[in-house]
Amino acid sequence: MKTEQSPEVVRSRDGTTIAYERSGAGPAVLLVAGAFCDRGWFDPLAAELAADFTVYSYDRRGRGDSGDSHAFSIDDEVADLRAVVAATDETPLLYGLSSGAALALEAAAQAVPMRKLAVYEAPYMEDDQQDETVQSDLERLIAAGDREGAVTRFLELTGASPEMVGEIKRSPDWPEMCAIAHTLPYDVAVCDHGCESLDWLASITVPTLVMYGGDSGQWAPASAIRIAAKVSGTKILEIPGQGHGVADAAILPALREFFSG
Numbered sequence: 001m002k003t004e005q006s007p008e009v010v011r012s013r014d015g016t017t018i019a020y021e022r023s024g025a026g027p028a029v030l031l032v033a034g035a036f037c038d039r040g041w042f043d044p045l046a047a048e049l050a051a052d053f054t055v056y057s058y059d060r061r062g063r064g065d066s067g068d069s070h071a072f073s074i075d076d077e078v079a080d081l082r083a084v085v086a087a088t089d090e091t092p093l094l095y096g097l098s099s100g101a102a103l104a105l106e107a108a109a110q111a112v113p114m115r116k117l118a119v120y121e122a123p124y125m126e127d128d129q130q131d132e133t134v135q136s137d138l139e140r141l142i143a144a145g146d147r148e149g150a151v152t153r154f155l156e157l158t159g160a161s162p163e164m165v166g167e168i169k170r171s172p173d174w175p176e177m178c179a180i181a182h183t184l185p186y187d188v189a190v191c192d193h194g195c196e197s198l199d200w201l202a203s204i205t206v207p208t209l210v211m212y213g214g215d216s217g218q219w220a221p222a223s224a225i226r227i228a229a230k231v232s233g234t235k236i237l238e239i240p241g242q243g244h245g246v247a248d249a250a251i252l253p254a255l256r257e258f259f260s261g
Contacts, residue, residue, distance in 0.1 A: 006021075007019035007020055007021045007039070007058075007059070007064075007065050008020055008021060008022070008087070009065075010083045010084060010086070010087045011083065012061070012076070012079050012080045012083045013076070013079035013082075013083070014069055014076060014079065015069075016061055016066070016067045016068065016069050016076070016080065017066060017067040018058055018059065018060075018061065018066045018067070018080045018083055018084060019039070019058060019059045019064060019065035019066045020039065020056055020057065020058035020059070020084050020087065021039060021056070021057060021058075022054055022055065022056050022088075023046055023047070023050045023054070023055050024046070024049065024050025024051065024052070024053055024054050024055050025050075025053075025054055026052050026053040026054055027053055027054065027090070027092075027093060027115075027259070028053065028054050028055075028056060028088040028090050028091075028092035028093065029049055029053040029054070029055050029056065029092060029093045029094075029095065029255075029259060030056045030057075030058075030081075030084060030085060030088065030092045030093070030094050030095070030114075031045065031046065031055065031056065031057045031058075031095050031096075031097075031100075032058075032060075032081065032094065032095065032096035032097065032100035032101070032103055032104045033057070033060065033097060033100045034096075034097045034098030034099045034100045034101070034187065035098060035099050035154070035183075035184060035187040036173075036176075036177050036180055037063070037097075037100075038059045038060075038063045038064030038065075038180070039057040039058050039059045039063075039064055040057075040064070041057075042055075042057045043057075044248050045248045045251075045252065048248060048252055049252070049255065049256075052256070052260070053093070053259065054088075056084060056087075056088055056092065058080075058081075058084045060077065060080065060100075060103075060183070060186070061076065061077060061080055061183075061186070062180070062182055062183040062186065063180055063183055066080075068182075072185070072186055072189070074103075074106055074189060074190050074193060075110075077103055077106070077186065077190065078103070078106050078107050078110050078112065081103065081104070081107045081112060082107065082110075082112045085107075085112055085113055085114070091113045091114060091115050092113075092114055092115065093114065093115050093116045093117075093118070093259045094107070094108075094114045094116070094117045094118065095118045095119070095120075095255060096117075096118075096119045096120070096122070097119075097120050097121070097246070098120070098121055098122070098123060098187075098244065099122075099123065099186075099187035099190055099191050101119035101120055101121060101122035102119075102122040102123065102124070102190045102191045102193070102194060103190050104117055104119055105117070105119060105122060105194070105201060105204070105227070106190060106193070108204045108206055108208070109200050109201055109203050109204050111203070114206055115206065115207075116206055116207045116208070116209070116258065116259060117204070117206050117207070117208045117209070118208075118209040118211065118254075118255055118258055118259070119208070119209070119210055119211065119227075120211045120212070120213075120239075120246055120251065121211070121212050121213065121216060121220050121223065121224075121244055121246075122191070122194065122210075122223055122227065123191045123219070123223065124191065124194035124195055124198065124223040124226060124227070125191075125195050125219055125223070126195070126219075126222070134153065134154070134157050134188055135185055135188050135189065135192065137153050138150050138153060138154065138184050138185045138188060139185050141153060142181060142182050142184075142185070147178040147179070147181040147182070148169075148178055148181075150181040150182075150184055151174075151177050151178055151181050151184070152165055154181075154184045154187075154188075155168065157188075158244075159217070194226075198226055198227060198229075198230045199230065201227060201230035201231050202230050202231070202232075204230075204231045204232075205232070207233060207235075208227075208231050208233070208234045208235070209234070209235050209237060209254070209258045210224045210227050210228055210231075210234055210235070210236050210237070211224070211236075211237045211238070211239055211246075211251065211254060212224045212236075212237075212238060212239070213238070213239050213241075213242030213243045213244065213246055214238050214239060214240040214241055214242060215241055215242055215243045216242070216243050216244055220244070221236075221238070224236050235258075237254055239251055239254065
């Protein structure tokens with residue numbers, strides 16, 4: 001996941017340093033990653049978008065080359081994003097993926113400057129689909145130094161079967177996933193904010209594209225519909241043949257069309 005390019009750094013509201021990098025030329029596009037991802041996750045997508053846009057990707061707090069703080073709040077992560085937006089010296093276009101989509105929506109609702117917002121599968125579950133013990137379980141496991149246990153617990157939350165978890169543990173990505181496990185409660189917090197009510201989304205005024213994969217579970221279109229019901233003028237778009245881990249080639253045409261329109 002880790003990118004080789006040396007990052008630039010901006011300081012967030014609470015003093016936390018946030019690392020970011022830029023590539024390409026044209027209108028600014030800021031990419032916001034989800035769980036387990038540092039800024040390097042978007043390298044292939046950024047390379048494609050860089051033909052038409054100046055692409056910014058950043059390490060959310062606690063990840064990659066960014067700093068962290070002892071306390072956490074959703075407002076802190078929004079402040080981090082706001083600091084990166086300010087570093088672009090313009091009003092950027094935003095794309096958020098998974099919990100990064102939820103964070104981008106939080107930023108839009110708090111009037112962080114942006115021209116347009118595209119999100120893919122913000123994991124907003126209905127009340128009866130939530131596991132309210134996850135946040136405390138993750139915090140307890142991380143405090144005990146059990147990073148593997150925390151990652152396993154989070155994967156269970158996403159619906160991964162024991163067989164899938166076992167396969168992931170044998171993959172070369174497992175050590176990096178465990179290294180970033182301490183940020184998983186951040187992802188859960190930002191997603192849980194939208195599980196009970198999305199009334200706060202009504203303050204979003206920027207053009208918004210809400211996408212989901214045709215092969216994702218029913219929760220994905222349901223979440224998109226819930227978002228669109230609160231954000232005026234939202235367009236919903238299904239990306240055929242895709243699950244939660246959407247392929248760059250599948251989503252790139254939608255992003256190009258929306259950001260260029």
